[in-house]
Amino acid sequence: MEYRRLGRTGLKVSEFCLGTMTFRWTSTEHQSYQVLDRAFEAGINFIDTADVYSRWAPGNSGGVAEQVIGNWLRTKPRDQVVIATKVFGRMGPGPNDEGLSRRHIFSAVENSLRRLGVDYIDLYQVHRPDWETPLDETLHALDDLVTAGKVRYIGASNFAAWHLMK
Secondary structure (H helix, E strand, C coil), X not given: CCEEECCCCCCXXXXXXXXXXXXXXXXXXXXXXXXXXXXXXXXXXXXXXXXXXXXXXXXXXXXXXXXXXXXXXXXXXXXXXXXXXXXXXXXXXXXXXXXXXHHHHHHHHHHHHHHHCCCCEEEEEECCCCCCCCHHHHHHHHHHHHXXXXXXXXXXXXXXXXXXXX
């Protein structure tokens, strides 16, 4: 497996990143573990998930893929796996249960850490823009998570280039 630096960081990740959106949605938990094992054996060290994955499936409240990864991670050396997860999606019925407000980000990261069974997340990404929350609020919240050691790196998903340049 070849490894590359993640963006402008010193963190090395496999050229392939394993996406986990289907874990316990269209694949069983056992099948998900098999996929994780094969990927790890092949040298893939980069695993992508999101708190909201599988929330849309009947009977799932979200966080299911993170739970599967967390269970699997208990049998692997934590320092050999780079976990990326995302925040934004609706995770409950309340008005502050989605988005990129400081309140939601702080709540979401704690829930992700618990489901993943880890004390830090390697890469914490905003899943998409939140046009209702000031960007400064989001960035300050993410910076505070890095300072607190809960998150090592931050990133963005599903953003237009012009928005990232802002």
